[in-house]
Amino acid sequence: MSSDQELYGRRGRVVTDMDAKDITRVEELAYDLKIQEVMTRDLVVASPTMKMREMLELLRNRRISGAPVLAGDKLVGILSLEDLVRAMSANDLDADVDKYMAKVLITVNGYESLVRALETFTRFKVGRLPVTDEHGKLIGMITKGDITRGILLAIQKDYQEEEVRRYRASHLFEDIVSDRTTIVMRYNIKKDNFLLGGNASSNIKRALVRLGATPQIARRCGIAIYEAEMNLIIHTTHGGRIKVEIEPQQIIMTASDDGPGIENVDLAVQPGYSTATNEVREMGFGAGMGLFNIKRIVDRMELTSTLGQGTRLRMIIFLERNESLGEATADQTSQGESAE
Numbered sequence: 260m261s262s263d264q265e266l267y268g269r270r271g272r273v274v275t276d277m278d279a280k281d282i283t284r285v286e287e288l289a290y291d292l293k294i295q296e297v298m299t300r301d302l303v304v305a306s307p308t309m310k311m312r313e314m315l316e317l318l319r320n321r322r323i324s325g326a327p328v329l330a331g332d333k334l335v336g337i338l339s340l341e342d343l344v345r346a347m348s349a350n351d352l353d354a355d356v357d358k359y360m361a362k363v364l365i366t367v368n369g370y371e372s373l374v375r376a377l378e379t380f381t382r383f384k385v386g387r388l389p390v391t392d393e394h395g396k397l398i399g400m401i402t403k404g405d406i407t408r409g410i411l412l413a414i415q416k417d418y419q420e421e422e423v424r425r426y427r428a429s430h431l432f433e434d435i436v437s438d439r440t441t442i443v444m445r446y447n448i449k450k451d452n453f454l455l456g457g458n459a460s461s462n463i464k465r466a467l468v469r470l471g472a473t474p475q476i477a478r479r480c481g482i483a484i485y486e487a488e489m490n491l492i493i494h495t496t497h498g499g500r501i502k503v504e505i506e507p508q509q510i511i512m513t514a515s516d517d518g519p520g521i522e523n524v525d526l527a528v529q530p531g532y533s534t535a536t537n538e539v540r541e542m543g544f545g546a547g548m549g550l551f552n553i554k555r556i557v558d559r560m561e562l563t564s565t566l567g568q569g570t571r572l573r574m575i576i577f578l579e580r581n582e583s584l585g586e587a588t589a590d591q592t593s594q595g596e597s598a599e
Contacts, residue, residue, distance in 0.1 A: 295369030297409025298399035307357035336360035460485035
């Protein structure tokens with residue numbers, strides 16, 4: 260693998276293409292869960308005119324390490340223990356909070372997935388993030404501890420009910436007699452609808468698991484669809500459509516729209532390239548890694564686009580015999596890909 264195909268993961272280890280297909284349940288949940296599902300809603304807040312001495316007592320009594328600072332209902336800063344230490348070192352605990360609080364705000368939106376919060380924590384090296392709604396109003400705070408607790412609770416949730424559903428669905432292919440059986444799912448994705456971003460990928464992944472897909476196959480599909488789904492929300496004119504064709508030996512995922520098209524397809528799949536607006540970037544999206552991530556995680560990716568007419572992204576994951584859905588036959592395996 261060439262150097263430009265390598266990424267560096269946790270603890271500096273090189274992440275290879277093989278690793279990109281080895282997705283854990285925790286990584287999967289980072290895409291599935293929304294920030295607002297795990298954030299802290301019961302907030303301790305400060306005002307700019309409070310004294311640092313008051314904040315020291317408040318944080319000590321509540322056993323927290325920081326608090327948002329509000330002027331009325333507007334978020335104007337963040338105060339942390341580090342800020343209190345600076346005030347104590349300067350023997351300045353009678354100063355107003357406004358003097359020491361962090362005024363350059365790094366926020367995330369409640370409707371974003373946890374992966375966006377994790378990316379923001381990694382990028383800015385902060386301990387907590389204010390969470391806002393679609394109107395920019397403060398609705399909570401999130402820490403890495405909140406993410407850990409949220410993921411643990413999600414893993415435990417509805418386990419027995421899911422097992423029953425999975426058993427029933429996994430027998431669909433076995434109970435249908437035909438030369439070729441395909442289950443097709445379709446989803447309409449609206450532009451700029453970030454509140455529902457990720458719903459299609461979650462539903463598709465859940466369906467795949469219930470149909471008997473291995474966790475790894477379901478996670479690969481879920482992440483590929485998530486990235487494609489967000490591209491439809493961010494980059495299209497009116498949104499688009501996602502179609503998933505599930506067969507015992509392969510899964511074909513297609514995302515399509517009717518505009519505005521991609522000027523340079525080869526450039527679009529390069530890591531870091533993005534045409535997202537500044538507004539979208541400020542929301543935590545448009546980092547230019549979506550198509551690159553998809554290409555690494557699927558077995559085949561086909562991207563075609565015409566300016567002013569639209570774009571079509573086709574993603575295929577081939578299933579080995581031990582990964583096949585239902586009872587795959589040799590005749591079915593030899594038939595290859597399904598027609599559009």
